[in-house]
Amino acid sequence: MKAYEKQRGARREEQKELQRAAAQDQVRGFLEKEAAIVSRPLNPFTPKTASSNGADDAQPGPSTGPTGKDKDKDKMLPSFWIPSLTPEAKATKLEKPSRTVTCPMSGKPLRMSDLTPVRFTLLDGSVDRVGLITRSERYVCAVTRDSLSNATPCAVLRPSGAVVTLECVEKLIRKDMVDPVNGEKLTDRDIIVLQRGGTGFAGSGVKLQAEKSRPVMQA
Template sequence: MPQTKRNSTRAVFTSHERALAKSNWTDTSARLSRDSFLPFGSCGLCLEIARDPVACQRGDLFCRECALTNLMAQKKELKRIEKAKKNAAAEDEQRKEEEEAKQKEKDVKSFELTQAGLSKIEGPKKRKFDTGRESEAKLRKTDDGDAREILPSFWTPSLTPDANPSVHLAKINKTKTAAVCPASTSDTHVFSMAKMIPVNFSEERSTTSADPVRSCPSCRKTLSNSLAAIAASKCGHVLCRKCVDQFLIKPTKDNPGPDDMPIMCFVCDIPVALVPFGAGKTKELPVGLVIIKSEGTGFSAKGANTVERLSTMFQC
């Protein structure tokens, strides 16, 4: 067996090699390439180039028609969930009332039997000496009986966890209470047409295709996944990040005083945001400017995106 530390001469895979092989060759995950990403300016719902585009407060782009359709579907689902919540609460309240009535009836019957002297005497009349094994078996049988009364039987339809109204009500209460942006996965945020930003792209004729090309109105560069695009929330005009840093956001040395300076749009010359004093030291955008999100980038180090599929194993 060779004594070298090189991975290529070892008889087994290292942890990194196993993880790399699993990410590339497994049936439940795959690495996304450039062909799997949507082109810039695509709708997050219909996956086509956005027509009459609008963007949410986080920069997710949609067609106006697709956004309205999805929002109406979510509101319809929220109404159904609210109705189901009320029905589940009513069923839970009725079940509690029935249990209280049964328990009250049981207590009254037990009290009447006790007063009449007909109460059932539990256990034998004479005391007997029990060995340790018999006592353990009796205790185990008692514990099993108590647990059988508390734990539901999964084979009985009325006692399954899904059929239990309290469990069903708890699941409904954990559901969303407002419309959520369909493009958000881990960082969910509220989705409403009142807060939508109408996006106005500067389009130019393309020499290679019949479709117009969306470009920056300042430098005339074609907007793509590798070029960060920023939209103004008031007017909706879109510029690239380099032009925004160069023309809209003034450097710190050019900021004359501590008062907030308005940012004027490069296209329509209306105030779209305010630059606070010392804003040039940070990379965060002022309030009023939104980064249009896109899939992937033009750099190889940023393209290591994987997709995974989760499924239940050994399901009958």
């Protein structure tokens, strides 16, 4: 929202600057036209010999060099090495952000009652926060005590918010459909699969399909 308001203020200033520049161009054009008009009166008592040198006494015309605005444009030369400074580059227009927080999956508005607390079980409860950061294995499954990592498929049990491995869900929890932490009944909707983070392998958790091409005989 702050970025949108900042861009909005910049656009207002830009419009005011364009209006001022247009007014200055009109005044400058009027003055140039007035200066180009030659209206010097002739003196009837001046001898012809003096009037023959009128070409030498002619006043210089208005300068055709670049004005101050054009000089400023010359200083702002485009850069072809930076995409945002090329002549074809346009400023990105920001849309007004919505004040409603929506679900990234369904797009529906989120409410506090729709949120589920997620509780990770620490590997060692005596370790403080600073010591936890330096460890590679920090959390474990709430049921089997198996260590959790980015490569471990996990799920959240909605009634208790406990994080367990999918292997535990398939082998133990789905048999009775009971939350092992608080003993409440479970449904398929109460088992929420967590999306894993980066594992360093491009095909992690994805079904890969390879195609092998061979030469084909053509008639």
